[in-house]
Amino acid sequence: MKIWKYLALLGFIVPAQLLAAQVEIHNPWLKETIPGSENGAAYLTITNVGLEPVAIVGASTHAARLTEIHQHRMADGMMVMERLPQLTLQADETVVFQPGGYHLMLFGINRPFKPGDTVEFILQFNDGNEVPFTAEVRSIHE
Numbered sequence: 001m002k003i004w005k006y007l008a009l010l011g012f013i014v015p016a017q018l019l020a021a022q023v024e025i026h027n028p029w030l031k032e033t034i035p036g037s038e039n040g041a042a043y044l045t046i047t048n049v050g051l052e053p054v055a056i057v058g059a060s061t062h063a064a065r066l067t068e069i070h071q072h073r074m075a076d077g078m079m080v081m082e083r084l085p086q087l088t089l090q091a092d093e094t095v096v097f098q099p100g101g102y103h104l105m106l107f108g109i110n111r112p113f114k115p116g117d118t119v120e121f122i123l124q125f126n127d128g129n130e131v132p133f134t135a136e137v138r139s140i141h142e
Helices: 002-019
Strands: 023-031 039-048 054-060 064-075 078-083 087-089 094-097 102-109 118-125 130-138
Touching (some): 023 118, 039 064, 039 130, 054 064, 087 094, 094 102
Antiparallel strands (some): 023 039, 064 078, 118 130
């Protein structure tokens, strides 16, 4: 009887895993904190390896009070930064978070980031899935 309960439970778990956000995260990093700053930025490359679109709807880290998805873009001849409520990745799409483009904006960092430090993050997706990753701090001179 126990085997049937186990198999029934497995039947509910497997489909949920198949529906979860299927993404790969590569090269995550943060800039070293600029002296006197209470904010920071993190960068990465993310690929949707699934068959359906997924949307990043949030991000978090214990290293900052608040983490948001941001984008730099040109508006009326000026570079502006704006918060994105979500960022959708189509199937097989890769998006690069880099200086001057998409990034994770960290507000109210707990302590300055120094080269070689690591910071844990979690990306939240519209399907309820969360994907953790670790980013390394790089010098502002790189």
